[in-house]
Amino acid sequence: MKTIRLIPRLDIKGPNLVKGIHLEGLRVLGTPSDFARHYYLNGADELLFMDVVASLYDRNSLHDIIKETARDIFIPLTVGGGIRTISDIKSVLRAGADKVAINTAAIKTPNLIKEAAREFGSSTIVVVIEAIKQDDGRYYAFIDNGREYTGLEIVEWARRVEELGCGEIIITSVDQEGTGKGFDYSLSNIISKNVSIPVIIHGGAGRKEDVLNILHTGEINSIALSSLLHYDYIKKNKRIINESSEGNFDFLKGGRQNVQIDSIGLEELKKYLNSNNIYCR
C-alpha cells in the first residue's frame, strides 16, 4: 500500500512556536507542546521540529521540548536546527527524537552525513535543502534559514547527500515558504526525479487544493505543513498565552487573521484527500 505522509512542521524559537514568511519575520503563534498534542490527536503521521535560530546563535534549545513531547506523543519525531556533530545527534536521539534533520552542518562538513548514517543508520539522517531560485533559472541551496548563499546547485547536492547515506530529503522552497501561494512543482519534481530516497516537500501550501494537487502528480507523497494547519489551530483555540518570553506577539494580540492562508484542520484535510482518492492513514 502507498500511503502519503502529512507532517506538521513546528518552527521553534526559544520556548515558542513561531511562523515566518520566506523563513523570516517570525511571529509567535503559541506553545509548541499544545500544537504537537493537537496534531498527534488529529492524525499527524509524524512531527517535524525545527529550531529556526539555532544555527545562527550556535545553540540548541529543543531538548526539553522534545523530551516533553516524546513522553506521551507516540508518533515519529524529526528534530533539526543547530545539529553539528555526532554527539549532538546522539543527544537529540536520547531526548526522544527518531530522526535528525541537518542543513548547515551538512554543507559545511558533508562527511558528517556519512559518519552519522554509518553510526545511526541511514533512515535516522534527514538532510534539509533550503532552495532559492536564482536569476539563471536554477535552484541553489542556502543555509542559516535561507540567509546565506552557498553556490551549491540543488540537484547536484541532493545526489551527493544520497550517496553519503542520508535516508530522506526535506526540500524547502524558501521562495514559497509562508506565502500560501502553493508548492513549487518544478522544484519538487526535479529533486524527486533525481534521487531514490524519499522526499518531503515543504513550503507554500495555502489551501487544501494545493496539497491535493501536488499529491496528484504522483511524484511526491510526503508533505510538511505549517501555516495551513497552525492558523486553523489558533483560530479555534483562543487561549491566552504567556507573554513573558521573547518574541513578537503582535499577531496573537491582533485579529489573528491571515488572509493569505485558507487554513484547515488536519482531520478535515485527511478526509478531503481520502475522498479524492489519496490514501491517508
Place this chain on the structure above:
Amino acid sequence: MAKSIVILDYGMGNIYSISQALIHFGFLPKLTNNILEIENADYLILPGVGAFEGAMKQLNELNLVNSIIKHVKNGKPLMGICLGMQLLFDSSYEFGQHEGLGLIPGQVVRFPDEDFEGTKLRIPHIGWNTLEAESNDWKKTPLKDFPSNGMMYFVHSYYAKPDNLEDILAITNYCGFEFCSAVQHNNIFGFQGHPEKSGELGLSVYKNFIDFI
C-alpha cells in the same frame, strides 16, 4: 508479584520511546545491560535502530548474546523491534554478511531497487503501512487488538526473510513489494515497524505482549 520487564540498553536506538510506551500502561521497565538483571527478567525487549553489524558487535562486547539465548531457552518471551527483529535471524547482508542471534531461521536482505514490474521503490521504506495476517491467527499474539489492515510506522531499508513460512505473523506490501513485517517463533516475537511510534493502536502491542504472552 509485578512482572519484571527489561529493555535491553546496548546503545542502539530510541529506547526512551519504548520505555514511555510501557510506562503509559503502568509498567515499570528496566533499561539495562546488566547480565543479572537480564537473566531475572520475565520479559525481554530487544530494541534497535542503526546498522546490523554495529548492533551485533555491541551485543557481543557487552556479553549479552548468551543471556538473550538463555532467556529464550527458558521459555520466556522475547520481543525484537525494528533492527531488534532483524537481529533474531541467522544473518544479515547489510554492509557485508554478518551473523545474527540465530534464534529464528532466515536471512535479512535489502529491498530491491525496483518492484517486479520495474517501478522504482524509494528506499528506505518510510511511513505508515498495513499489517496483513498471513497463515497465523493474531488472537494469542501482541497483535491481538490489531484489525486486519491496522497500520504501523516503518522506517527501514532491509527486511527479514524467514526460512519457515509458519514463522511469518504478518506481511506488508510496500508499493507492490511484499515483505515479512512481523514474525513469531514460539515465544519470540519480532516487529519490523515501530509499535511505540504508531499511536494508540501501536502501543497495544506492548500491552498485549506483557498481558497475554
